[in-house]
Amino acid sequence: MRFADSSMDKHPLLTIRQLDASYGPVQVLFDIDMEVYRGEIVSIIGPNGAGKSTVIKAILNIATPCAGNITFNNREITKLPTHGVAALGIGYVPQGRIVFSNMSVEENLEMGAFLMKEHLARKVAVDKVFDQFPRLRERRRQLAGRLSGGEQQMLAIGRALMLDPTLVILDEPSLGLSPKYVDIIFEHLIALRDDGRTLLMVEQNAARALSTSDRGYALELGKNRYTGTGKELLANPAVRQMYLGGGNTLSTAPESFHENASPTACNAPTSLSPTSLSFHRTMGHTT
Amino acid sequence: MESLDILFIVQLLIAGLLAGALYALLACGLNLVFGVMRIINVAHAELMLIGAYFAYVLYTFFGLHPLISLVIVVPVLFGLGQLMQRLFIERVVGQHELSSLILTYGLSIVLMNLGLAVFSADFKSIPVLQGSIVLGEMITIPITRSTAALVAIVITLMVYLFLKKTRLGKAIRATSEHPKVAEICGIDVVRVRMLTFGLATAMAGAAGVMLSTIYSFSPETGADFILKCFAIIIIGGMGSFSGAFAGGILLGVAEALVAGFFTTQWSEMVAYALLVLVLLIRPTGLRGIAYAR
Ligand SMILES: Nc1ncnc2c1ncn2[C@@H]1O[C@H](COP(=O)(O)OP(=O)(O)OP(=O)(O)O)[C@@H](O)[C@H]1O
Ligand SMILES: [Mg+2]
Secondary structure (H helix, E strand, O other): OOOOOHHHOOOOOEEEEEEEEEEOOEEEEEEEEEEEOOOOEEEEEOOOOOOHHHHHHHHOOOOOOOEEEEEEOOEEOOOOOHHHHHHHOEEEEOOOOOOOOOOEHHHHHHHHOOOOOOHHHHHHHHHHHHHHOHHHHHOOOOEHHHOOHHHHHHHHHHHHHOOOOOEEEEEOOOOOOOHHHHHHHHHHHHHHHHOOOEEEEEOOOHHHHHHHOOEEEEEEOOEEEEEEEHHHHHHOHHHHHHHHOOOOOOOOOOOOOOOOOOOOOOOOOOEOHHHHHHHOOOOOOOO | OHHHHHHHHHHHHHHHHHHHHHHHHHHHHHHHHHHHHOOOOOOHHHHHHHHHHHHHHHHHHHOOOHHHHHHHHHHHHHHHHHHHHHHOHHHHOOOOHHHHHHHHHHHHHHHHHHHHHHHOOOOEOOOOOOOEEEEOOOEEEEHHHHHHHHHHHHHHHHHHHHHHHOHHHHHHHHHHHOHHHHHHOOOOHHHHHHHHHHHHHHHHHHHHHHHHHHOOEOOOOHHHHHHHHHHHHHHHOOOOHHHHHHHHHHHHHHHHHHHHHOOHHHHOOHHHHHHHHHHHHOOOOOOOOOOOO
């Protein structure tokens, strides 16, 4: 199925409204607003520590927001437990291409379809993903820990596709991959969109992400800074200078995703903004 | 002379294997819990004693043979384990290690004193038939011991296959590796942890039932076992199921050999000597890539 005519949809598939989030006493997201419409590729860009991953983790309730709300398909999901999100049709590819490395490629995919209770249904779903990623089929019995980085990223994407999600959320899908695999991964992302899926991704490789995206959001210090179509953002001098210039495409170490430091309530009298405001250059929003 | 020596060694090896099978069953459960929750359950041996006393009660009041009791004890302890996870252990998952150590240590003390109050400190045992099969005139295989070992091995193997082959078993393995990613896959990790603790408790209970057929036990018997279990899971590799199995068998055999060639007192030290030895050669244990296999 295709939803190429996304402009016809009045209601966004995913809406984020006035989202605040904090880790312990440190608030990292301030009043974030975002929308994702069916059939779009939307990118979130921004420098290290801008809060990109936290936005995504809030959608999945891995990070608990302290204010604001998130709706998916007109349904409020702000407080939905993480394990309930997959069933709604949201697939997630975490930062750092995390796979179950002591399990085989096939078992990793089966885990992606954990909610399918029928063994046969899982097999069929695994086969569908193998059709998309023939490389994974060749390695089906290998331990995922033995795959190359690019193959692991394919596996992580494949796992997120197992339940045939409407929305696929990807955190830094090209981070740390060889240029060849970056190309391959982006081809796959476009193929996913052409397949009728909606994509929301975080990318450090902002130029690449924006040129692939329908729309983008640029974050800075946990706030919405700019938004627009991919082309507009690419053409915007301010965005070019802040996000596409100075070293932002450098890759960082994969973050400690499995650590237990999940954010707590927003009691946060301390926030980053007062001190860090001095960094801000005053620039208008693009439209 | 020589053949006598070899027979003697074979006899010791058999004795070691039989004892090791029970260690293995116990240690596999302990390591399963550690793998999934990063919690060391200090009360694990007390769970075993619950199984042993349960079998004792069923024998004294209803005359049930421990092998039959197994069918009752295992499911009851599976449920009890899930309940304990839900009520107590879940609260310390992801907390500082000290919290879980203190909680489970407290649990072991409570259970032990409960045992003392109800059953007294006297040693109990279940007098089941203690025959032997004699092979080739020289090698004797004690029937109850080998039955206990066989049951232990079969249960361990069944749990292993469950982890390897079934959807829920794989979810347990996935959760032990990356709980957050497992959740994203739709796995309710709280329920997985209940299942895990239930399984480990049932395994410990089964070990206790089999123990009751071959040893006499008191509420304080847990202490010897838990220390050996700690040694076993470090020897085998923390979080590794197959490592705990190998470590359990290894300890059983090593203890038997030392007891045979030296004295039983020396064999009490074997666990720790083995521990030091393995850590010197392989710091991560036998099956060690740090965590969870
Ligand atoms: N688990 C955590 N505990 C405490 N602080 C955290 C945690 N995760 C992230 N932070 C902090 O929150 C802020 C936003 O982090 P986030 O991971 O969302 O940024 P990001 O835009 O994804 O950065 P990167 O490009 O490095 O992935 C950063 O200042 C970071 O140091
Ligand atoms: Mg990030």
